[in-house]
Amino acid sequence: MKTKEAVVFKIAWNACIKCGACVAVCPQEAGFTSEFDTIAEHAACDIACMFCETVCPVSAITHKMLAAEVE
Amino acid sequence: MPDSSSTITMPEYDLVVIGSGPAGATTARFAAANGARVLLVDKKQELGAPIQCSGAVSHNALEQAGVYPSPEFIHDAIYGFAIYNGKGEKKIIDYRKLKPDEYGTKEGTIPLGYVVDRRRFDRYLATQAERAGAEIWLKTAATGFRVMENGSCEVDLLKFNEPVTIRAKVIVGADGVQSQVGKWAGLKTHIKLSELASCLQFVVDGVETAGLLEIVTGNEWAPGGYAWVFPKGHGYAEIGLGVTRTMCTENAQEYLDRFIKQSFFKERFKNCRILEIQGGGVPLAAPLKIQYADNIVLVGDAARHVNSITGGGIHTALSSGKIAGEFLAQLILSGKPATKTNLKGYQDNWLKAMGNNMWKLYRVKRAIFDTVDVVKRDEQLYATMSGYFSTDSEYKKI
Structure with missing residues (x-):
């Protein structure tokens, strides 16, 4: 599931239960977060480990490739 | 408005506790009860919510x-x-x-x-902290900090969307499984995917x-x-x-x-x-090997103080909060600076009281799941x- 290129995450807020699990496994520096205890939305993630997507109990996180977003 | 950051007297505390869950509120309570000036902040408007916990405690x-x-x-x-x-x-x-x-x-x-009921329980613990003398600010998020020349800190807060800077000698990171304070301190706090229960x-x-x-x-x-x-x-x-x-x-x-x-x-x-x-995300991980840095200590879920067999974290949070609160008040009242070396005593006390047993539980858990x-x-x-x-x-x- 690991991608090599930078990605941008999107949170399905209607499914998110604000549990913080995505942030807990996130290896990014401090501040890669949203206002609601999730990982940052609409920001480039160059680690792209996808741990956040995987751990989400309700699969509320999806991503697009950064390159696709920029186009 | 003129830039008056250097002339206005900043609110000054011994301790700022970031996050008012069981660990943070208990740290604040025991520190205040032992004579420290404590500010307890939480970004939420209602403590305990949204609930991320089953609420079982002995x-x-x-x-x-x-x-x-x-x-x-x-x-x-x-x-x-x-x-x-x-x-x-x-x-x-x-x-x-x-x-x-x-x-x-x-x-x-x-x-x-x-x-x-974690909503009422967390509010009850915050009340205990407040009655012991801690000040509580809700709707207050911590956004960053600087260490000053005198060894104290300036902590940037956002209170009802207004930036406020306060001074404190020690920052207590009680900001849960998603802790950012630990990351500020450069501590490796992120949990392995294989060690966070979803x-x-x-x-x-x-x-x-x-x-x-x-x-x-x-x-x-x-x-x-x-x-x-x-x-x-x-x-x-x-x-x-x-x-x-x-x-x-x-x-x-x-x-x-x-x-x-x-x-x-x-x-x-x-x-x-x-x-x-x-x-919720429950760390079935080992406790952090280092739970302190200059001017910073971590308590509760932020320090991975969770029982790896049961996933229980309330007891361990209350316990580490008590240890941290008592230790920090004593350190501050002794006049010693909040250096990494001096703050190590918190972790030593915690290991003795409960941490060594938590490590043991982690090893049992690892042996099972491996x-x-x-x-x-x-x-x-x-x-x-x-x-x-x-x-x-x-x-x-x-």
Whole structure:
């Protein structure tokens, strides 16, 4: 599931239960977060480990490739 | 408006505690009670919400932290456990029968533990901190800090969207499983995917319970974790589970759905109606090896103070909060600077009181989940859980 290129995450807020699990496994520096205890939305993630997507109990996180977003 | 940051007198505290959950509020309370000037901040408008926890805590844990088991926050009383293997075979550990003179409902006996309402429990603990002399700011997020030349800190806060800077000697990171304060300090706080239990629970109506915490083990229902049915008071129950995602084929929601519809409890759950949905990330990880840095200490989930076998974190949070609060007040009143070297004493005290046992539990958990053979792993988890909650358990005090 690991991608090599930078990605941008999107949170399905209607499914998110604000549990913080995505942030807990996130290896990014401090501040890669949203206002609601999730990982940052609409920001480039160059680690792209996808741990956040995987751990989400309700699969509320999806991503697009950064390159696709920029186009 | 002129730039007056250097001329305005900043609010000054000995301690700023970031996050008012059980760990933060308890740290604030014991620090204030021991003479420190404490500011407790939380970004939420209502403490404890959204709930990320089943709320089970032992009577002993509350007593040790000086928390009176008040009806204000107790949903239900617990008298023991029922541990199930994947096939539905069970071991009942009912302290009402095993130790009838100590535990029960009759006069002179007490419950073994409780399921608490985390909204009211967290507010109660914050009230205790406030009554001990701590100041509390809600709707206040911490955004960053700087160490000053005199060894103190400036901490940037956002209070009702207004930037406020305060001075404090020590920052306590009690900001939970998603801790950012630890990252500020450069501590490696992120949890391995293989060590964070992905948890989901429903508060339901229409499911009978009998004063026991019911724990269902087995790879079929909850790989790398367990499923549970807890009494929630007033006829309600909690049905939930935690799974280790690296051992799963689907997310927690799918496993919970399957547990409700297909497990040996499917008849019992047939008429259950979901009233609340809650989830959380529970670190089944080792405690952080280093829980302090210059001017910073971490407590509770932020420091991974969670029991790796049960996933319980309230007792460990209360306990580390008490240790941190007492230690920090003493350090500050002694006039010593809050350097990394001086703050190490907090972790030393914690290791002695509870940390060494938590490390031991982590190793037990690792040995179980590292077992490749699923049948053996299931047997080990069932045996370990049954042993853990028995009357002669060596871990009774965690």
